[in-house]
Amino acid sequence: MNVLNYIDAFFSDSAHWQGYDGIPTRLAEHIQYTLEALAIAAAVGLPVGLLTGHTGRGGNILALIATAGRALPSFGLMVLMFVLLGLGLAPVMIPLVVLAIPPILVTTYEAMRSVDPAPVDAARGMGMAETEVLFRVELPVALPLILSGLRSAAIQIVSTATIAAYVSFGGLGRYIVDGLYQRDYEKVVGGATLVAALALVTLGVFWAAGRLSVSRGVRRA
């Protein structure tokens, strides 16, 4: 019950709700960085994944990228970037993006590959242009899996951005890292709660996006 008391104390302290180190500011920072990193990673991963998945070429290279992407230690990479590039946005954004690309890229590729070839054949046979085949036939069916790739990327970014506080990055991780340093456990637990809540909200957002954008025929099939 200890943890609950800490959480309660953290959130009832009005000092935590305002100013430079206030919850709204830190939350906004965290969300902003997450969205930026996700947008960049998606801008790279989605088109490449869609194209390679559509043509079926490059699967082996993508498998290699997936393994390499997972093997890279995110925290270490971040510290290394910080040491090499100094203070700033780049040393944090680079690892975040690098980590987010493989799940998006590989899942999109696999999602496109797992589309039933029969409707694709039928679509070509009835005279659809290749772009129409990609966007009107393959993509709607591959969408749930593609969304799951984006979801894992987003969650990974939320999680890794927390650790980035160690290399003087903003966001919710500040509470945890500062709290640990100051031996202020109330702050640590408060920050952890916020980060976990943000991760769950991310899950919820992707769940809702799936409900809205995925056809009922695909969801149930």
Add this chain to the structure above:
Amino acid sequence: MSELFDMPSDLQHSYLGLVMLHLREALLPVLFGLLVALPLAQLCVRLRWLYPPVLWITTVLYAIPSLAFFVILIDYTGQSELTVMIPLGVYSLVVLVPAIVDAVRSVPQETLAAATAMGFGPVRRYVQVQLPIAAPAIIAGLRVASVSSISLVSVGMLIGNQGALGNLLNSGMIYNQERLIWLSVVGTAVLAILVDAALIGVRILLTPWMPRGTRKNTPTLTAKAAAR
């Protein structure tokens, strides 16, 4: 002073010692996860209604950032190795359960029916038919769990230097030694790749009946693993 692998004495380990510590902190939880996941997955296969809620819980647990998980545990298990290993065990568990359930479910009904018709009991059928056929997918799950576990151990540095090779990151910052940071990053990555390769080797040994280059046969499983 700087021989390549020299360590600051406050780490109380040689480089090799840190590597071994890292492996232990990363892989013990995976082993634990596997031991719990196998019966749990079998339960989910048996009781179909159980799987959707289990899947929900695993997705939610997996979403919780590691650092948040660590620090909340500090109140119960202190700034210890155990605090790092518990979340890693949970992550492994939640990667492995769906992987095993999907794998066991993908064993063709005819194969199971044939085994039953030949007089296999449920236990024998599970051990001799279902598990071997599910092995490649289980190992795919193990690869994801092990590699991400190896990467995440480093974060343990933040909770009182419990991050094995990750501790080198802090030392590197404190002592302004870029070399130590490189040692940490490269060491962790190499460790991850070696463990991954070892698991691929195990799969090839365990499944001589599979044709070469079979990852193409299980695109959805691979994709699910990749999405984790």
Add this chain to the structure above:
Amino acid sequence: MIRIDSVTKRYPDGTVAVDRLSLEIPDRSITVLVGPSGCGKTTTLRMINRMVEPTEGTITLDGVDIMKQPVNTLRRSMGYVIQNAGLFQHRTIIDNIATVPRMLGWGKDKARARAGELMERVGLDSALAKRYPYQLSGGQQQRVGVARALAADPPVLLMDEPFSAVDPIVRKGLQDELLRIQEELGKTIVFVTHDIDEAVKLGTMVAVMRTGGHLAQFAPPAELLTDPADAFVEDFLGADRGIRRLSFFPSAGLELLTAPIVAVDATAEQIAARATGDAPYLLVTDLDGKPLGWAEPGELTAGEIRQDQLLACGRPFVAGKESLRAALDCAVLSPTGWAVAVDGEGRAAGVVSQQTIGEAIRGAHAERRADGKTDGKKDSRDSKGSKKDGTTEKAAR
């Protein structure tokens, strides 16, 4: 007309899927490409809408080389139906069917109205319009596939093993439906199957292909059964081809005996009068004239005829409408050796013996020979060529 002119498909690895194939596909009829797997039948079909591009040779549609027009325009002018239908699982049934009209720029309402008409035409309940493919059975999905191919009213329909993934009963239903639709619409249909019975049932013309992409024989089904070009075709046709061929002989000319039929309320005089000796049995009908069963005249007592005294008469054949095969089948299955013919309403129209049917078969053969083996439906030029080969081979044997 679709004309395939010495077309070869060779893949980069050297495999030859189709080897110098020439074929003239007549308009407004069903041409079936049939053969074992690897005979190039699907490749041939897919070359017609350029899903596969020929290595050599030309294919013309109404005299125009298909390579000379934009590929998607060509494909939109041809309906395409494949195995398992290949429906778009993210679209409702009605939107699946409306796909090509929408691509051709029709408005949404017009396309959907058209799709609705087609659902009716292929025998789908309009309640299914808003369903998704996963909610339909395999047979229903295949009907949607056919409707989708017909949506823009293309003159040509390409069908690649469309019915091979459904069970035999559903398949028969789909085949009958296709024949009915074809009677109404008169499309030029190219149909690929590996099932020779399906080929014989559906085809106006049947092209039998053999492994390596060679044409073994191109002929109307009746001629195929009578006169297979070579041992391969004969073997592919399988056993009983004599019996199966009878499907193409009408039963109209059969001489039916109407004398040995009595109603169940017949008087002793009527029974006596009907027992003329032409047939050893009398057929008893109910008061509507529908057949009940057979009995020997001596066994019947007026006013006391009971169903359980009678020998079952089995399934009768419809006189004039069904073939000699159906008539022979009835006679063979009947315990008396006599077949019962009925009219369209199921009332007994007469009875006929195995012997009479046998004579009719012999007569029909003789008539065919006198006609010079032509069948009216067939395109004589192509089949003559292949038949010549067949005869020489037979002579050699």
